[in-house]
Amino acid sequence: MFLRLLSDVRWRTASPRWRSPSSSQHMTTSAAEPPPISLPAQAQVVICGGGIVGTSVAYHLSKLGWKDIVLLEQGRLAAGSTRFCAGIVSTVRHLSIELKMADYSNKLYQQLEQETGIKTGYVKTGSISLAQTQDRLISLKRIASRLSVMGIPCEIMAPKQVAQLHPLINIHDLVGAMYVPEDAVVSSVDVSLALANAASRNGVQIHERTSISHVMVQKGCVTGVETDRGQIECQYFVNCAGQWAYELGLSNEEPVSIPLHGCEHFYLLTRPLKKPLESNTPTIVDLDGRIYIRSWQGGILSGGFEKNPKPIFTEGRNQLEIQNLHEDWDHFEPLLSSLLRRMPGLEALEIMQLVNCPESFTPDMRCIMGESPTVQGYFVLAGMNSAGTSFGGGAGRYLAEWMVNGCPSENVWPLDLKRFGALQSSRTFLRHRVMEVMPLIYDLKVPRWDFQTGRQLRTSPLYDRLDAQGARWMEKHGFERPKYFVPPGKDLLALDQSKTFYKPDWFDIVGSEVKCCKEAVCVIDMSSFTKFEISSTGEQALEVLQYLFSNDLDVPVGHIVHTGMLNEEGGYENDCSIARLNKRSFFMISPTDQQVHCWAWLKKHMPNDSNLLLEDVTWKYTALNLIGPRAVDVLSELSYVPMTPEHFPSLFCKEMSVGYANGIRVMSMTHTGEPGFMLYIPIEYALHVYNELMSVGQKYGIRNAGYYALRSLRIEKFFAFWGQDLDTFTTPLECGREFRVKLDKGTDFIGRDALMQQKQDGVCKRFTMFILEDHDTDLHLWPWWGEPIYRNGHYVGKTTSSAYSYTLDRHVCLGFVQNFDEETREALVVTPDFINRGEYEIDIAGQRFQAKAKLYPFSSLFTQRRRKDEMELSGYHGK
Numbered sequence: 001m002f003l004r005l006l007s008d009v010r011w012r013t014a015s016p017r018w019r020s021p022s023s024s025q026h027m028t029t030s031a032a033e034p035p036p037i038s039l040p041a042q043a044q045v046v047i048c049g050g051g052i053v054g055t056s057v058a059y060h061l062s063k064l065g066w067k068d069i070v071l072l073e074q075g076r077l078a079a080g081s082t083r084f085c086a087g088i089v090s091t092v093r094h095l096s097i098e099l100k101m102a103d104y105s106n107k108l109y110q111q112l113e114q115e116t117g118i119k120t121g122y123v124k125t126g127s128i129s130l131a132q133t134q135d136r137l138i139s140l141k142r143i144a145s146r147l148s149v150m151g152i153p154c155e156i157m158a159p160k161q162v163a164q165l166h167p168l169i170n171i172h173d174l175v176g177a178m179y180v181p182e183d184a185v186v187s188s189v190d191v192s193l194a195l196a197n198a199a200s201r202n203g204v205q206i207h208e209r210t211s212i213s214h215v216m217v218q219k220g221c222v223t224g225v226e227t228d229r230g231q232i233e234c235q236y237f238v239n240c241a242g243q244w245a246y247e248l249g250l251s252n253e254e255p256v257s258i259p260l261h262g263c264e265h266f267y268l269l270t271r272p273l274k275k276p277l278e279s280n281t282p283t284i285v286d287l288d289g290r291i292y293i294r295s296w297q298g299g300i301l302s303g304g305f306e307k308n309p310k311p312i313f314t315e316g317r318n319q320l321e322i323q324n325l326h327e328d329w330d331h332f333e334p335l336l337s338s339l340l341r342r343m344p345g346l347e348a349l350e351i352m353q354l355v356n357c358p359e360s361f362t363p364d365m366r367c368i369m370g371e372s373p374t375v376q377g378y379f380v381l382a383g384m385n386s387a388g389t390s391f392g393g394g395a396g397r398y399l400a401e402w403m404v405n406g407c408p409s410e411n412v413w414p415l416d417l418k419r420f421g422a423l424q425s426s427r428t429f430l431r432h433r434v435m436e437v438m439p440l441i442y443d444l445k446v447p448r449w450d451f452q453t454g455r456q457l458r459t460s461p462l463y464d465r466l467d468a469q470g471a472r473w474m475e476k477h478g479f480e481r482p483k484y485f486v487p488p489g490k491d492l493l494a495l496d497q498s499k500t501f502y503k504p505d506w507f508d509i510v511g512s513e514v515k516c517c518k519e520a521v522c523v524i525d526m527s528s529f530t531k532f533e534i535s536s537t538g539e540q541a542l543e544v545l546q547y548l549f550s551n552d553l554d555v556p557v558g559h560i561v562h563t564g565m566l567n568e569e570g571g572y573e574n575d576c577s578i579a580r581l582n583k584r585s586f587f588m589i590s591p592t593d594q595q596v597h598c599w600a601w602l603k604k605h606m607p608n609d610s611n612l613l614l615e616d617v618t619w620k621y622t623a624l625n626l627i628g629p630r631a632v633d634v635l636s637e638l639s640y641v642p643m644t645p646e647h648f649p650s651l652f653c654k655e656m657s658v659g660y661a662n663g664i665r666v667m668s669m670t671h672t673g674e675p676g677f678m679l680y681i682p683i684e685y686a687l688h689v690y691n692e693l694m695s696v697g698q699k700y701g702i703r704n705a706g707y708y709a710l711r712s713l714r715i716e717k718f719f720a721f722w723g724q725d726l727d728t729f730t731t732p733l734e735c736g737r738e739f740r741v742k743l744d745k746g747t748d749f750i751g752r753d754a755l756m757q758q759k760q761d762g763v764c765k766r767f768t769m770f771i772l773e774d775h776d777t778d779l780h781l782w783p784w785w786g787e788p789i790y791r792n793g794h795y796v797g798k799t800t801s802s803a804y805s806y807t808l809d810r811h812v813c814l815g816f817v818q819n820f821d822e823e824t825r826e827a828l829v830v831t832p833d834f835i836n837r838g839e840y841e842i843d844i845a846g847q848r849f850q851a852k853a854k855l856y857p858f859s860s861l862f863t864q865r866r867r868k869d870e871m872e873l874s875g876y877h878g879k
Helices: 052-063 096-116 134-149 159-165 188-201 242-250 329-342 388-405 427-440 463-468 492-497 507-519 540-548 592-605 631-639 683-700 707-716 752-761 832-836 868-873
Strands: 045-048 069-072 127-131 155-157 176-180 205-207 212-218 221-227 230-233 236-239 261-270 283-286 291-296 299-304 351-361 368-371 378-382 471-476 479-485 522-525 530-536 560-566 572-582 585-590 612-616 621-627 653-658 661-667 676-682 765-772 788-791 794-805 810-820 840-844 847-854
Touching (some): 045 052, 045 221, 052 378, 052 388, 069 188, 096 188, 096 388, 127 134, 127 159, 134 155, 134 176, 134 788, 134 794, 134 840, 159 176, 188 205, 188 388, 221 236, 236 388, 261 329, 283 329, 299 329, 351 427, 368 388, 378 388, 463 471, 463 479, 479 507, 479 522, 507 522, 507 707, 522 683, 530 540, 530 592, 540 612, 572 653, 572 661, 592 612, 621 631, 621 683, 631 653, 631 676, 631 683, 653 683, 676 683, 707 794, 765 794, 765 832, 765 840, 788 810
Parallel strands (some): 045 069, 069 205, 127 283, 236 378
Antiparallel strands (some): 127 176, 212 221, 261 351, 283 291, 368 378, 471 479, 522 621, 530 612, 560 572, 572 585, 653 661, 661 676, 765 810, 765 847, 788 794, 794 810, 840 847
C-alpha cells in the first residue's frame, strides 16, 4: 500500500479546460493524455502555484467576481509542499490576524465538500495543547481568553481531563492543557483540488506543467509573464510559488524581494494500532515536547520542530514536484523520543515511513502577503511557516479582497510584504534566521523576546559606544535599538536571559531611566526613525503633501506639523511629523518599520513630476532624543543660544551648531510629552555631538535611556503607536486626533470624504486609556497587549499596548472600546458618555482586573502639569 497522504490522490477533472493524471506517482505525461490546451494570450490575473495557497486565491478571486484568471502550475496541482502537509487546521494562534485566518479556513473547509462534491477529508477532531510548565499554561490561558471572545469554544483543563479525551497520552508531567473542540484535520491535497474545482467552474483557467521563467514589467507595473509555453499578457501577477517564491521574485526585470527559505520538515506515519484510533481522535500538540500527533488511517502521524533544523534549497529551483527527501532517523530521534514519552503505548507499533518534506519559513514566523512595493500589480502570498493548511483559506480570501477592493477586510499589516526591506533578503541572513525561526514555532515566547540571529545588520554610529555603556538591544526592521542600559555591577547575563510573564528583571532599571527623563535629562538614540525629504522647484511639493496628509502643511518655515497619511476610508497608512525646511522642502519623520510601506505609498500617489524629488535620508542622520527639564540647559550651553520656549517655541525646527558640528536639525519635541529636543545629526558628526552632550550634561545628571522608558512615558501620556494602536482601519476621529485633521484647509486630501461622513455619523470605537485598579505589580501577571476588555461584563474590545507607569505606580493599558447591539451585533456609536459610565475589567490570561477608563491623560496626577493641548502636540508616532 502506498501512502494515501503522500500520493494515492484521486485526481479529478474539475473542468474540460484542465486534466490531471490519475496517479501522482506518474511524473511524466502519459501517451494516452490529450495534448495540453494552449495558453490564452492575455488575462487579467496570472497566479503562479497550484497548491492550497494558489488555489485558494483563485477560488476567492472568482467568488468576488473576477473571472479572467489563469492559474499556472509547473508540475501538477497540489504536488508541491501541499502534497506533504500534515493537514491540521488549528486556531491556536497568538496573533489576532492569524487566528482569524485559521478560523475562516476551518469554516471554509467544512462546507467545501458540500459546495463542490469533492471529499476533502474534513474531520472535526478538536485539538489539545499540552503544558508541562506553568509558564506554558499561562501562554495557553492568554490564547484561550482571545479565542473565547472570538466565539471559538475552548477550555483550560486539568491533566486528568486530557486522559479522558485521549487515553494513550501520558499525563504524569503535565500541569494543564487547552482543549479547542472545533479544530480539525483535512486532506490538504483534496482541499486544493476542491478549491481548484470551484474556481474552474467560476471561469478560472488552470494549466499544469507550465513553468514561469519571469514576470514582465514596464514602468514599474506588471505587463505579463513569460512561460515555457509562451507569453501571457496580464495586469496582475500573484506569486504563490511556495518554496520557489524567492527565486521567482528575483527573476524579474525589476526584482521583488520575498524573504523566505526552506527547511526540511519531518514526520512519521505508523501502521494502524491494534485498536485503530478513531478518525475524530483529538490532535495533540505537545509544545514543550516539540511535537504534534494526529490520527491517520487508524494509526498516527507525528512530527515536530526540532532545535537543530536543516535548511535546504540554497540555490535555484531544484524540482518541478517535491519528492520525499532523504530519511534521517538520527536527526528525527529527539522528536521520536518525545513521542514515545508522550505515548508510551506506541513502543511496539510498526512505523510505515519517515516523511521528510520541505517547508518555507520567513524571518519573523509570519506569512508574507500583499503587493510589492516596487512593482505595481505584483502580489505575493507565500511563506506559511508550516501552517499552510490552517492559513490557506483565510490568507487567500484576504489577498483576493486586497486585489479586488484595494484593501483586505482586516488589518493584515503584521503579514504585509512591505514590513520587510531588501536587507532581509540576503541568502546568508535567511539561512541563519530560519534555523532560529523553525524551533521558535513551538518555543515559549514571553513578552519582549528578541531574535538572536541576523543582528547588528543596521546600527547607529553610536552603537559601540552605547554597547560599552551597558546597552541591551532590540531589533526593529533590521535596526538595533537600545531597550535599556544595565548599570555597572549588574548581572548582564541574568538580565538577558530573564523570561517571564510577571514583573521583569529590568523593572527598576527602566524606572530609574524614566525618573531621570522627568527630573533631569536623558539621551535616547532614535536613529532608526524613517526619514524622507520631499522637495520641488516650484509649489509641487506643498500641493502633493497637502493632498496626501490630513493636517495643514502650509505653515511658516521652521514649523513642525503632526499629521496622518490616510487611505480613502480615513484610516492611518502612516503617522508622522513633518517639518517645513523652506518654502519648497519638507522633512518627514515616520515609524521605523514604515520605511518600505511609506515610500511605496508616496510613490504610488505622487505624480511623475521631474520637478518633484522624494529622497530617503534615513541613513544620513543620527537622531538623538534629549528628554527632560534640564535638556534646555544642556543644549543652551552647547549652542550658545537661548533654547527656552520664548526663544525656541514648541514644535519648531531650526538648523544650528551643536558643539563643533554644524547643520544639526534641532526640533522642540520629544515624542513622549516630556520637555526636550530631537536632534537630527549628519552621521559624520554623531559621535562628536553625543560626546559633547554627555560631557556638558554631567552636571545636570544626564544618562542614557532606552525604548522601554520611552514606551512607559508615551503610554502614560496616552500617545498612540502606529502599527500597534493605530492601523489602516483606525481614523483620527476614533483615537482623539481631530485636532490633527484640517477638514477646512482649503484643499482636498485622501480620506477627507470618509472623515466628513464619520464626523456626521459618529464613531463606533474609541481609543481609551485604562488604569488597572486592583492589580499587584509584584504578584500578578502583567498585561502586555491583546488582552480582552470587558464593560459591565460584556466584551467590548482589546488592549493594543500597555506599560507600567512609574508616575502613577500602576499599569496603564491603551485600547479601543466598541459598542454592539446585543441582539444583532451591529456596531453602535460610542459616545464619551458610553465610555465614562461603564465599569471595566481587563482579562489577563483568564483573570479579570478592575480598570478605570479615561478618554484624556491623567494630567493632574503628573508632577509637571502642562496644558492638555501642549501635551497632545508633542505626540508620539510609534517609531
